[in-house]
Amino acid sequence: MRFSERMGRMKASAIRDVQKRIASRPDVISFAAGLPDPALFPLDDYQAALDAMVEENGQKAFQYGLTRGYGPMLEKIVERMAQKEQVTTTIDNICMTTGSQQGIALCANMFLDEGDVVLAESPSYLGGINAFLPYGATSVAVKTDDEGMDVEELDKILSTNDRVKMLYVIPNFQNPTGKAWSLERRKAFMDVINKYDVYVIEDNPYGELRFRGEFVPSLKAMDPMNKVIYLGSFSKVMAPGLRLAFMCADPAIAHQAEEIKETWDLQCNEFTQVFAVQYMKMFDFEAHIDRIKDLYRRKCDLMLQEMDKHFPEGLKIIRPEGGMFIWFELPEGLDSDKMLDAALDAGVAYIPGESFYPSDPKQNGIRLNFTMVSEEQIVKGIKILGDFLKQYC
Amino acid sequence: MRFSERMGRMKASAIRDVQKRIASRPDVISFAAGLPDPALFPLDDYQAALDAMVEENGQKAFQYGLTRGYGPMLEKIVERMAQKEQVTTTIDNICMTTGSQQGIALCANMFLDEGDVVLAESPSYLGGINAFLPYGATSVAVKTDDEGMDVEELDKILSTNDRVKMLYVIPNFQNPTGKAWSLERRKAFMDVINKYDVYVIEDNPYGELRFRGEFVPSLKAMDPMNKVIYLGSFSKVMAPGLRLAFMCADPAIAHQAEEIKETWDLQCNEFTQVFAVQYMKMFDFEAHIDRIKDLYRRKCDLMLQEMDKHFPEGLKIIRPEGGMFIWFELPEGLDSDKMLDAALDAGVAYIPGESFYPSDPKQNGIRLNFTMVSEEQIVKGIKILGDFLKQYC
Numbered sequence: 001m002r003f004s005e006r007m008g009r010m011k012a013s014a015i016r017d018v019q020k021r022i023a024s025r026p027d028v029i030s031f032a033a034g035l036p037d038p039a040l041f042p043l044d045d046y047q048a049a050l051d052a053m054v055e056e057n058g059q060k061a062f063q064y065g066l067t068r069g070y071g072p073m074l075e076k077i078v079e080r081m082a083q084k085e086q087v088t089t090t091i092d093n094i095c096m097t098t099g100s101q102q103g104i105a106l107c108a109n110m111f112l113d114e115g116d117v118v119l120a121e122s123p124s125y126l127g128g129i130n131a132f133l134p135y136g137a138t139s140v141a142v143k144t145d146d147e148g149m150d151v152e153e154l155d156k157i158l159s160t161n162d163r164v165k166m167l168y169v170i171p172n173f174q175n176p177t178g179k180a181w182s183l184e185r186r187k188a189f190m191d192v193i194n195k196y197d198v199y200v201i202e203d204n205p206y207g208e209l210r211f212r213g214e215f216v217p218s219l220k221a222m223d224p225m226n227k228v229i230y231l232g233s234f235s236k237v238m239a240p241g242l243r244l245a246f247m248c249a250d251p252a253i254a255h256q257a258e259e260i261k262e263t264w265d266l267q268c269n270e271f272t273q274v275f276a277v278q279y280m281k282m283f284d285f286e287a288h289i290d291r292i293k294d295l296y297r298r299k300c301d302l303m304l305q306e307m308d309k310h311f312p313e314g315l316k317i318i319r320p321e322g323g324m325f326i327w328f329e330l331p332e333g334l335d336s337d338k339m340l341d342a343a344l345d346a347g348v349a350y351i352p353g354e355s356f357y358p359s360d361p362k363q364n365g366i367r368l369n370f371t372m373v374s375e376e377q378i379v380k381g382i383k384i385l386g387d388f389l390k391q392y393c
Numbered sequence: 394m395r396f397s398e399r400m401g402r403m404k405a406s407a408i409r410d411v412q413k414r415i416a417s418r419p420d421v422i423s424f425a426a427g428l429p430d431p432a433l434f435p436l437d438d439y440q441a442a443l444d445a446m447v448e449e450n451g452q453k454a455f456q457y458g459l460t461r462g463y464g465p466m467l468e469k470i471v472e473r474m475a476q477k478e479q480v481t482t483t484i485d486n487i488c489m490t491t492g493s494q495q496g497i498a499l500c501a502n503m504f505l506d507e508g509d510v511v512l513a514e515s516p517s518y519l520g521g522i523n524a525f526l527p528y529g530a531t532s533v534a535v536k537t538d539d540e541g542m543d544v545e546e547l548d549k550i551l552s553t554n555d556r557v558k559m560l561y562v563i564p565n566f567q568n569p570t571g572k573a574w575s576l577e578r579r580k581a582f583m584d585v586i587n588k589y590d591v592y593v594i595e596d597n598p599y600g601e602l603r604f605r606g607e608f609v610p611s612l613k614a615m616d617p618m619n620k621v622i623y624l625g626s627f628s629k630v631m632a633p634g635l636r637l638a639f640m641c642a643d644p645a646i647a648h649q650a651e652e653i654k655e656t657w658d659l660q661c662n663e664f665t666q667v668f669a670v671q672y673m674k675m676f677d678f679e680a681h682i683d684r685i686k687d688l689y690r691r692k693c694d695l696m697l698q699e700m701d702k703h704f705p706e707g708l709k710i711i712r713p714e715g716g717m718f719i720w721f722e723l724p725e726g727l728d729s730d731k732m733l734d735a736a737l738d739a740g741v742a743y744i745p746g747e748s749f750y751p752s753d754p755k756q757n758g759i760r761l762n763f764t765m766v767s768e769e770q771i772v773k774g775i776k777i778l779g780d781f782l783k784q785y786c
Contacts, residue, residue, distance in 0.1 A: 001643075001645055001646065001649070002504065002558060002590060002592075003503055003504060003649065004502070004503060004504050004505055004506045004528070005506050006502070006506075007503060007649060010652055010653070010656070012652060013655060016655075034457075035456060035457050036456075038452035038453075038455065038456050039452070041451065041452060041455045041456075043447055043451040043452075043455075046447060046451070046455070047443075047444060047447040047448075047451075050440075050443045050444075050447065051440060051443075051444070054436055054439060054440040054443065055440075058434065058436040058439070058440075059431035059432070059434060059436075060431075061634055062431065062434045062436075062439070062632035062633070062634040062635065063428060063429075063431050063434075063632070063633060063634050064428050064628075064633045064634065065634065097658075098491060098658035098659075098662075099658050099659050099660075101656070101657070101658050101659045102657060102658040105656055105657045105658065109397070109399070109527075110396055110397060110400060111395065111396060111397050112397055113397045113398050113399075127655075127656070127659070130655075130656050131656040131657075134502075134653075134656070135397070165395060197395060199395075235457075239455035239456070239664070240455070240456060240457045240663075241454055241455040241456050241457065241458065241662070241663035241664040241667075242455065242662070242664055243658070243659075243660070243661070243662045243663075243664075250394075252394055253394065256394070256396065256400060259403055259405060260403070260527075262406060262409075262520075262523075263403070263494070263498055263520070263523050263524040263527070264491075264494070264495060264498045264524075264657070265490075265491035265492050265494050265495040265498065265636070265658075266491075266492050266494045266520070266636075267492075267636070268636070269491075269634070269635070269636045269662045269664075269665060270633075270634035270636075271632070271634040271635055271636075271662075271664075271665055272662060272664055272665070274634075
């Protein structure tokens, strides 16, 4: 094949390879997923909304629409950004995207030239990092602690490397670690950012899944210079199959995203946009999100409790206040990827942490998902995993 | 903004600008649309299929799925490619795309390096041409007559320019001209193609809308060397709001498309894929397509009849055997874009042909759409347009 040069820079998703290894072992209890619990989909409500939509608005829902998005959907997003995120914005700041993933890809296309540098947390979301590679950009990890990105190291890098064009961060309940940045760290981070000519992608698919602790404003809410490109999503709070997400950014950036999107896929799904608006009009969406949070809190608490009971002592466990993942680290020197096959033989699956590092990978991290497993599976699977880990630690 | 270099190569859609000029004049009869007639959406059937889908398959439809596509959808496409296009294929050849537009964009990303050349018909689909520009590729028009692309000129170009990487063609009822290539021309075209190391994007969104004349096999059906990347779509035969289309190509190409798509948007809409399969299972999809063709034939015939009645003599009119558009050419020297404002004042809108040319634009073409207007509007609007044109010709 005479593929373009940039195809040579692409990297297959290591997580997908792991998922394939796991999929061939349907007998194991899997903590490897990254999916919301489908039992929470309010199917009766969705069906009623679909019925009403076809009756009231069918010809609109099935027809072509605008690249930027369905008007009432854009307005609903502006309203929710104010209510939920304390971000005052207008529809000129919004562009619908096919999942947050498309928001990341649009930013990569919009800003990155060969040789540019993207800074990210260590570890960070693999799908974000992989989206930057085809453009010949380098991803560099910035030291990250339990409060967020290390702002001193960040300042040092930015002051010495003028090829940094963009930062990619997930300040709320990050995939893979579940960490949330503290308010102080967010402020300090924005203070550093505002000194330099760089853009920040704030990927926030899990922000609405805070099931414990106090709300902390997003970076976008403390962004008077409009450097933050906020990516919001309905995938974790409504349904991922709808592929509904959005970018909230400077109007010039939202407009440029729209221009690219027109050449990439013309527009997001009109049908699911009209549906989502109809659903939010007919039902109490916020109460539905509360139900998701209640169940996830229960599952997360149960998993942490069973980990404390069965895991060997001395492991570093991150205790999340929201989201879908628990992260822990084995003693240095252990390699969670190399241990995976033996874990599968023991009857349990996880995602090894190595592939989540933009640079300088560490081998001892493990990501566990608590949303796609039942409470019974959590109790049984964590016991198996604990016994398995005790052989190594 | 510190946008990437490739943003400087993007070109805003001239058609969108025209659509905006027209949208500000809601009083006019518009032949400028490119949309299917929404009155043909079988809303009762769609509603029944949605109900059944949520009941039988709701958790699946709203959840994440695979990048390549929903399994039963891929199988249905394989089945229809055999039945409707005489193309024997497997699911390894298929990758779902968000509209054919995404198929074009994936090909551009997959194959084009700076300085590469893409050949296209003259005129051709503007949205295709614009998708190649950001990669620094040049679009070059190949002479095209009523039978299709001129194969002698094509051979001459390919034998002298080794930067040609790809061809972009729409052999059935092309947007904007409505032309369909003859069988002989298709064979001759493939004979030339097979001599060179190039790929062909065969964009076929209108192929199933043949409302007159004999079926002619697609280029993909005469492609033993697997050089053709066939793009099929459900937008014109089911509904564009679903954003369901697909690529059918060499397995290595389909796989590479899947890899890019994973970084671009993870996957197509799972919800609308599950819905489309449910609809095709419950209802007679082919009979529905027959109903579309019946109405479009009637509207097209009426428009041609009124054009013959009211238009000045001596215009070159293409009489389509399918699709959604009629193309005609004014005498050389007239500029249909410059005439548009006066036409709007007279009460009628069309799309000027100039922007459809990959290179060497001609100013005298006009595209008329016959699917989004009522029969009453056709009669009234073509009379106005005819009287208007008589002032110039």
